[in-house]
Amino acid sequence: MNTLFMHCRPGFEGEVCAEISEHAALLEVAGYARGKAASACAEFVCSEAGGAEKLMRKLRFSRLIFPRQWARGDFVELPETDRVSVLLARLESYPVCGSLWLEVLDTNDGKELSNFCRKFEGPLRKALEKAGRLRDDPRLPRLLLTFKSGREVFLGLAESNNCALWPMGIPRLKFPREAPSRSTLKLEEAWHHFIPREQWETRLAPEMVAVDLGAAPGGWTWQLVNRHMLVIAVDNGPMAESLMDTGLVEHLQADGFVFRPRRPVDWMVCDIVEKPARSAALLQAWIGEGVCREAVVNLKLPMKQRYAEVRRLLERIEDDLRSRGIAFELGCKQLYHDREEVTCHLRRL
Ligand SMILES: C[S@@+](CC[C@H](N)C(=O)[O-])C[C@H]1O[C@@H](n2cnc3c(N)ncnc32)[C@H](O)[C@@H]1O
Structure with missing residues (x-):
């Protein structure tokens, strides 16, 4: 569980890498940052055990400028069927979690995947609760699954009081009809x-x-x-x-x-x-x-x-x-x- 995965606005992957690398250097967390252009995400791969956890413990998410969301964990490859069993097996090395968010990236592919996530969330939540891996408790870490495709997911954790306020860092604000501009x-x-x-x-x-x-x-x-x-x-x-x-x-x-x-x-x-x-x-x-x-x-x-x-x-x-x-x-x-x-x-x- 040694990668810190971050969402961002597409085109700002380089800024996320620069920002997290600077913090990691100051906190003496060894590793390297990478982010493919326009992918809407970047990651900091830590080279020592506990590195990602240390970054999340020492930094306040709300103080970071460019990341929209973050989580520590690993990528998991998923089969086309019975994804739930694969996830349950991987989660054995994770702590019991207090909430679950399914997320996608802010790209066109991400938008297409959000339908899949909506359908998948119910069965996954039920299976996690049945297996005792999910309990409604805000003191326990939040389980964040970011789907990059139907076959690849980042299985991550974040403290519910030290991550984005909204899934994917995207606020659900209603445009007030009487307001004269969208800004x-x-x-x-x-x-x-x-x-x-x-x-x-x-x-x-x-x-x-x-x-x-x-x-x-x-x-x-x-x-x-x-x-x-x-x-x-x-x-x-x-x-x-x-x-x-x-x-x-x-x-x-x-x-x-x-x-x-x-x-x-x-x-x-x-x-x-x-x-x-x-x-x-x-x-x-x-x-x-x-x-x-x-x-x-x-x-x-x-x-x-x-x-x-x-x-x-x-x-x-x-x-x-x-x-x-x-x-x-x-x-x-x-x-x-x-x-x-x-x-x-x-x-x-
Ligand atoms: C992006 S718009 C602001 C939109 C506004 N916040 C809203 O929500 O409707 C920028 C505004 O700044 C104004 N502006 C540009 N230079 C200015 C200046 N030096 N002093 C005052 N207003 C200026 C422009 O006339 C324009 O209306």
């Missing part, structure tokens, strides 16, 4: 990822004041208004009238990189398509100067060295805030709704 889901996903659900009432509270930079037509503003916040929407483009009619939005035609509110605000969010260094500097300035308490900013990724560049920008923010003696929490994730971008969250503590 509304990016901000909602960011909140799910960065803010524990039990803190939403206090950190996303009614009557908080938020600034939305690059707000038009208003998908992100819609989320803020939906939490009953007062929003200053900054954009030269027009905002959806339905949002203006709520009376909760003030629309300012100004440059988001120059605008500053007259008084400190609770939230700043920014979805302007800009060079990542400029967006990161904006985030750093708003939190560093106390203009807002919490912020979500989209960072467009450069063409090359995408992981290295994101790390460099995050380190710059961390160094600056530390040198000013500011306590903060910084997170960065390529969310499911992010394409060539990552989402940064910064909070002043």
Whole structure:
């Protein structure tokens, strides 16, 4: 059970390899990373026993930027019939598990396999329960099966409190019909990822004041208004009238990189398509100067060295805030709704 298997957005396998290799080197876990281009997955093959388990114990999944899901385990070849017996035999060397997720990769082949998974899940779950390999208990590890085809599966384990919040790391969010743009889901996903659900009432509270930079037509503003916040929407483009009619939005035609509110605000969010260094500097300035308490900013990724560049920008923010003696929490994730971008969250503590 010595491979760490990770899902990602297709095309970002190299970033996952770079990221996990850096962590493994720091934690002195020997091995190598590999990921076929556009396969939507990568793996870190550990050369010493217990390596994958150590990585999962020492790292918080939510702190990783590019992996969407992870699990430690091995690949298993499956026959065309009676796959359940083969899996049960392999699972004898695994601990009893507390939950079961069947997953596929985010590729066209993966989409085709999801039907098979839906049909297979019932019989597999029954057989596992009957054999005493599956018990409904969140303290026990989660059994994660990633099907690469009907004949090959990665049989993996992850702690239920240290893996993706949703199967395959893909959130089940319903597009709100009244929202003026699909990117509304990016901000909602960011909140799910960065803010524990039990803190939403206090950190996303009614009557908080938020600034939305690059707000038009208003998908992100819609989320803020939906939490009953007062929003200053900054954009030269027009905002959806339905949002203006709520009376909760003030629309300012100004440059988001120059605008500053007259008084400190609770939230700043920014979805302007800009060079990542400029967006990161904006985030750093708003939190560093106390203009807002919490912020979500989209960072467009450069063409090359995408992981290295994101790390460099995050380190710059961390160094600056530390040198000013500011306590903060910084997170960065390529969310499911992010394409060539990552989402940064910064909070002043
Ligand atoms: C990706 S769209 C934002 C979509 C928006 N978050 C939503 O959910 O509907 C980017 C917006 O940034 C605006 N923009 C670009 N440069 C800007 C700047 N310097 N200041 C303010 N807005 C800017 C554009 O007019 C555009 O409306």
